[in-house]
Amino acid sequence: MAAYEPSFAQEVSGNVDFGDEIKMCMQCGVCAGSCPLRDHMDYPPRQIFSLIRAGKREEVLNSQSIMLCTSCYTCVVKCPRNIPVMDVMHGLAHYALKQGYVPRKDTANFGREFWNQVYKLGRIDEKDLPRRVFFADGVVSGIKSTMNFMDVGIKLLLHGRMKLLPEKKIKGIQPLRKMLDKAEKMAKGGGVA
Amino acid sequence: MKYYLYWGCSLEGTGANFLLSLKPVCEALGMEFEEIEDWNCCGASVSYAGASDLAIKVLNARNLALAEAKASYDIVAPCSSCYIQMIKVNHEIKEDPAVLKQVNECLSEGGLNYKGSIKVRHIQDVLYNDVGVDKIRERVTSSLNGLKIAGYVGCQSVRPYGEYDSTVKPVVQDRLLKALGAEAVPFPKKMLCCGSGIFLPEMDYCLELVKTILEDALNHGAKMVSTVCPMCAMNLEMYQDRINKKYGTQLDVPIVYLTQLMAVAFGMDLKKDAALNRNVIPPEGILKEAIG
Numbered sequence: 205m206a207a208y209e210p211s212f213a214q215e216v217s218g219n220v221d222f223g224d225e226i227k228m229c230m231q232c233g234v235c236a237g238s239c240p241l242r243d244h245m246d247y248p249p250r251q252i253f254s255l256i257r258a259g260k261r262e263e264v265l266n267s268q269s270i271m272l273c274t275s276c277y278t279c280v281v282k283c284p285r286n287i288p289v290m291d292v293m294h295g296l297a298h299y300a301l302k303q304g305y306v307p308r309k310d311t312a313n314f315g316r317e318f319w320n321q322v323y324k325l326g327r328i329d330e331k332d333l334p335r336r337v338f339f340a341d342g343v344v345s346g347i348k349s350t351m352n353f354m355d356v357g358i359k360l361l362l363h364g365r366m367k368l369l370p371e372k373k374i375k376g377i378q379p380l381r382k383m384l385d386k387a388e389k390m391a392k393g394g395g396v397a
Numbered sequence: 398m399k400y401y402l403y404w405g406c407s408l409e410g411t412g413a414n415f416l417l418s419l420k421p422v423c424e425a426l427g428m429e430f431e432e433i434e435d436w437n438c439c440g441a442s443v444s445y446a447g448a449s450d451l452a453i454k455v456l457n458a459r460n461l462a463l464a465e466a467k468a469s470y471d472i473v474a475p476c477s478s479c480y481i482q483m484i485k486v487n488h489e490i491k492e493d494p495a496v497l498k499q500v501n502e503c504l505s506e507g508g509l510n511y512k513g514s515i516k517v518r519h520i521q522d523v524l525y526n527d528v529g530v531d532k533i534r535e536r537v538t539s540s541l542n543g544l545k546i547a548g549y550v551g552c553q554s555v556r557p558y559g560e561y562d563s564t565v566k567p568v569v570q571d572r573l574l575k576a577l578g579a580e581a582v583p584f585p586k587k588m589l590c591c592g593s594g595i596f597l598p599e600m601d602y603c604l605e606l607v608k609t610i611l612e613d614a615l616n617h618g619a620k621m622v623s624t625v626c627p628m629c630a631m632n633l634e635m636y637q638d639r640i641n642k643k644y645g646t647q648l649d650v651p652i653v654y655l656t657q658l659m660a661v662a663f664g665m666d667l668k669k670d671a672a673l674n675r676n677v678i679p680p681e682g683i684l685k686e687a688i689g
Contacts, residue, residue, distance in 0.1 A: 240606055241602055278588075297445060314595070379506065387503045390502065
């Protein structure tokens with residue numbers, strides 16, 4: 205293991221949601237063992253914690269695993285030190301994206317568009333969201349993705365599982381946005397661009 | 398028994414068969430529902446890509462505050478993601494009162510305030526603890542007659558807090574299935590995540606999860622899989638042909654909501670109340686055969 209180098213750990217602790225929790229990790233690896241997508245991770249959560257302590261900023265913020273979380277809470281339940289591992293991963297992914305890193309492109313596009321829509325409408329439009337995600341990387345890949353998902357769309361449509369009318373803004377959208385803007389200002393690392 | 402029903406975004410679309418079956422079933426059991434006026438989305442599990450943790454808390458606290466301002470009913474959330482996002486706010490407020498202060502500072506920008514008094518309950522919780530298995534069993538007119546069903550629990554309906562069921566060995570869904578006359582088959586993968594909110598962008602990896610879950614259910618004798626989550630239902634049902642193409646399997650397993658099975662066992666209309674016509678992999682044949 206690399207030597208202890210505290211500057212990145214301090215950065216994480218001060219700016220990442222739930223970042224101060226990493227100090228509790230005793231490197232047992234139960235989080236990694238319990239994760240449904242562990243086989244696809246470059247660094248499992250245990251190793252992420254270790255890399256943070258070793259000051260490996262680039263490795264952590266570029267890591268695929270911090271965005272490969274299905275939010276199933278298994279690691280949260282299993283951690284013997286009560287670390288909300290999932291929340292730490294979400295916090296790291298949020299911070300990495302804010303710093304210009306893109307650990308998983310498709311999930312990043314999906315998550316960002318999801319939040320954009322919440323901010324815009326107050327609700328999710330299940331037709332509009334995939335469309336925006338598909339076209340996030342341009343028209344050509346957008347058409348390809350749309351064609352690829354045509355079968356799913358048709359199945360949903362034929363079985364009455366697609367809301368046909370576009371989702372309208374909630375009545376209180378303006379006050380909601382004010383609340384969310386305020387939250388972003390007050391959030392941990394809110395000052396970090 | 399009066400509750401708020403917070404059904405969320407997907408139960409008006411991809412999860413329509415959940416909401417359609419839930420309403421008549423709960424009504425038949427004496428539950429009354431009120432909508433939280435002008436509710437917003439819970440942010441689900443991927444909003445962290447665009448929002449801070451505090452913003453996501455505030456988003457959920459708005460719904461809680463709107464509910465609290467009007468009445469003291471518990472909120473019933475059928476969607477696991479809505480459920481977890483709201484109870485998480487309540488838990489974090491309880492653990493640290495400073496969180497409530499922060500949240501309220503943001504809510505006040507829109508003229509709202511949350512005291513922290515509203516309870517959020519999963520639909521399984523109220524069916525099991527408020528209504529009870531006895532009352533449900535009494536209402537059954539068309540027993541599912543030992544039909545083998547795999548009660549898929551998934552993740553967010555019980556984890557991480559385990560408010561009404563074990564996070565390791567959950568029993569509630571199986572007991573509800575048994576009350577309908579079904580045989581709840583044990584299968585080890587009943588709590589393996591289906592990929593949840595990142596299924597779409599990470600499909601290559603998540604198809605494998607669904608394959609593992611469904612094969613495990615079938616290997617343990619299940620004829621269909623029940624669920625209480627719109628994401629599980631979507632992920633388990635909609636991509637079976639893709640799994641078959643990728644892995645050479647022959648999956649064709651109906652995925653039904655627990656409330657659809659209840660409507661069937663209560664002798665309700667298979668289309669209007671159980672909304673079985675909205676399932677892409679049709680469960681009617683197997684269910685009709687079971688109830689005779």
